[in-house]
Amino acid sequence: MMKKQIFTAALALTISCSSIPLLPATFQTTEVAAATASVSQQAVNQKADQIIATGKSLIGKATYSNTQYKATAPYKFSCASFLMYIFEKNGVDLGTYNEDYMLQQGKAVAKSQLQKGDLVFFKSKKTGTDPDHVGIYIGNNKLLHMADSKQNIVITDMNSKPYYKDNYYAARRVLPSLMASNPASTGDKIVEKAFLHKNSAVIGSINAAAQKRFTAGGYVQYVLGQSGVKINTTVLSQQMKLGTTVSRNNLQKGDIVFFSSAKGSKNPTLVAVYAGEHRIIVPTKDGVITRVLLVDYYKDRFITAKRITK
Known part of the structure; x- marks a missing residue:
């Protein structure tokens, strides 16, 4: 089972990991108004490829940790901090290393409509509404993710194991919404x-x-x-x-x-x-x-x- 990661720090650096109530079917959150970003699909695909390449480059180098990650080798990540790192390295800041808050960014996307760069969430626990694992979709039904302390970073077919088939929870498309529009406002x-x-x-x-x-x-x-x-x-x-x-x-x-x-x-x-x-x-x-x-x-x-x- 993938363990949910919790990070703590003091005062203004605190990241609260208390569950934020969600409606699982629709993920109704407070939406923030913003102009629709003018970003081409080609730019989105290029950005997704860059992020995925960064993630793949850490296979065999980074290890699992549920307490921290380091900006320089040896890298230690949770599933969520791994994503935060590879996105940020390519100019896209998720602003959080917590699955709960990642789940409230971008827009919901159906499993049948997944595209490269989407965040994919899983939930194995039977209580609460917050997910306990997240990875990045890389195409062909495959997920790049920091799995656990035994596997570390792996590429997984989402039909390969019961965990991924039975515990699929949601997906969010954060590209291009986290990218600057062109021309920039x-x-x-x-x-x-x-x-x-x-x-x-x-x-x-x-x-x-x-x-x-x-x-x-x-x-x-x-x-x-x-x-x-x-x-x-x-x-x-x-x-x-x-x-x-x-x-x-x-x-x-x-x-x-x-x-x-x-x-x-x-x-x-x-x-x-x-x-x-x-x-x-x-x-x-x-x-x-x-x-x-x-x-x-x-x-x-x-x-x-x-x-x-x-």
């Missing part, structure tokens, strides 16, 4: 800039763009400015007064989302760039991270969101 450009400096920016108490050192508000000002959207303040409480207020259900790429470290407070202490499909890019003292708004920490501390784009 202003929101796409903001998200691209925010991701670009994810591994190089240092978040602290000063703003020195030349050294990639920023306050949280300074990071927001910088990535918006790099995308042609100028704002004249780095103070979160002042940034929160700019632009147009947007509800959580109508977020679009490039919107700025504000949170408080204390539940119920209207004093912003955390800010993020909305990246689409529930994902947020968050400058924190531990670096720029990506997360999903579905996580309890962010749901409980949401204050407001602003659209500052032109």
